[in-house]
Amino acid sequence: MDRIDALRLFQAVAELESFTRAAERHSLTPGAASKQISALEERMQARLLERTTRSVRLTDAGRALLERVRPWLTEYEAIEHGLAADNAAAAGFLRVAAPVDFGSARLIEPVTAFMEQWPSVEVRLDLSDRMVDLVDEGYDLAVRLGHLPDSSLIAKRLADAPMTTIASPAWLEAEGTPVHPSDLARHSCIIDRNRPAPNLWRFEKDGVKTDVKVDGRLSLNGASAAVAAACAGAGVGCVPSWAARAAIADGRVVSLMDDWTPEARELWAVFPSNRYLAHRVRLFVDFLAGWFKGTV
Structure with missing residues (x-):
């Protein structure tokens, strides 16, 4: 359990005044929950909770900690849920890199059609013949032609480019x-x-x-x-x-x-990772593959 989860567990124990019910909320055993709170207390160098056989109460240090972390945890959860919602929805900002000639001649039409189908997506299409660094320069994906060099990037073949x-x-x-x-x-x-x-x-x-x-x-x-x-x-x-x-x-x-x-050459969509790939990126890649229908 990471430190944010430990603070969430601490908040639940404080609000519910029960290790058992807090443990159930976080899918833990009461013993595991107690160990996590003990580890948190050790990191904080302070006793946060008074435990009795019938109840759990905040100490002064625990009350001070809860007052500080409660608004922060609320804001963090709002950010977390907002990002998850953005990833699940076809909405948001999509930054795409592509070669100049191909982008001008063959990408403008499908990009426009994609935006018409998904009006909540905003596209920034950057046309350049240099090999952009997707991670360092903040691109969601790049459209590339030819044979791809070995790299840590994820690539999906879109079409033949004879x-x-x-x-x-x-x-x-x-x-x-x-x-x-x-x-x-x-x-x-x-x-x-x-x-x-x-x-x-x-x-x-x-x-x-x-x-x-x-x-x-x-x-x-x-x-x-x-x-x-x-x-x-x-x-x-x-x-x-x-x-x-x-x-x-x-x-x-x-x-x-x-x-x-x-x-032969091939058309590729290249992106940094597909583990948490935003839904709008997946939609765009699939849209391009369907648009070109096997051949550019």
């Missing part, structure tokens, strides 16, 4: 169309420095994997910038499918080597 290889029609007309990953060696490729290994592109076909070392005159950071560069004819890009979807649909770029699948 990649695609693209180039503009003008580039392909001038430089030729690659049909095999090895053909990329003779193309100027757009290097996205946000990728873990920007110059190493990995592909798979029918279970066969191949790595291609690529190079190019343009390097940048960000999926949207890489798509824009490909649309402008800067070279061949390997980009997230969600970032290229509109440009492919309107013909600004062409999807290449569709039988060779670029190395």
